[in-house]
Amino acid sequence: SQQGEEDPQALSIQEGENATMNCSYKTSINNLQWYRQNSGRGLVHLILIRSNEREKHSGRLRVTLDTSKKSSSLLITASRAADTASYFCATVSLSGNTPLVFGKGTRLSVIA
């Protein structure tokens, strides 16, 4: 299975601190994506990183990808209470035409 697995399962930090979440996967990929899910809502796409990219930024988000280790990390800098949510990684197979397979997510709590 190419399912991504996030680590840790839960993370609690103070507002202003940085939050780092990790994702590991098993097979070669075309791209890896991160999504956020607020309580009671659907997932929202945050960022996509392709297999030939090593790092990508979007606002306070920084994503890295290490294809040799089959892992990715999501860093949220200067966290805010509004960042409290579950974060999921998802991978697309090498062919690029298969649906996303999600991990079980990291539950992030940012305490004001």
Add this chain to the structure above:
Amino acid sequence: DAGVIQSPRHEVTEMGQEVTLRCKPISGHDYLFWYRQTMMRGLELLIYFNNNVPIDDSGMPEDRFSAKMPNASFSTLKIQPSEPRDSAVYFCASSLDVSPLHFGNGTRLTVT
């Protein structure tokens, strides 16, 4: 753009009853996905369509589950008969190409 619209938001039914979940994808999107989310198993892909045609239904748990997409703007997921173990949040998502996905806010199904 109203996003992906799912109805109902909550459904409570008794075991043995038929349940129909509805989804209106984003206009112009050519892929539609049905996922189920539970604490135990996370997000599971049930079935997905491309241009209204079912591509892969291998995630549908049993014959009690069926999905249709009669046109580009509407899809249904039906469970007949429903069982308590079907209790979960069911998400519909749509996309242009296979990803990234745009999710609806889900239908929380409770089967008593």
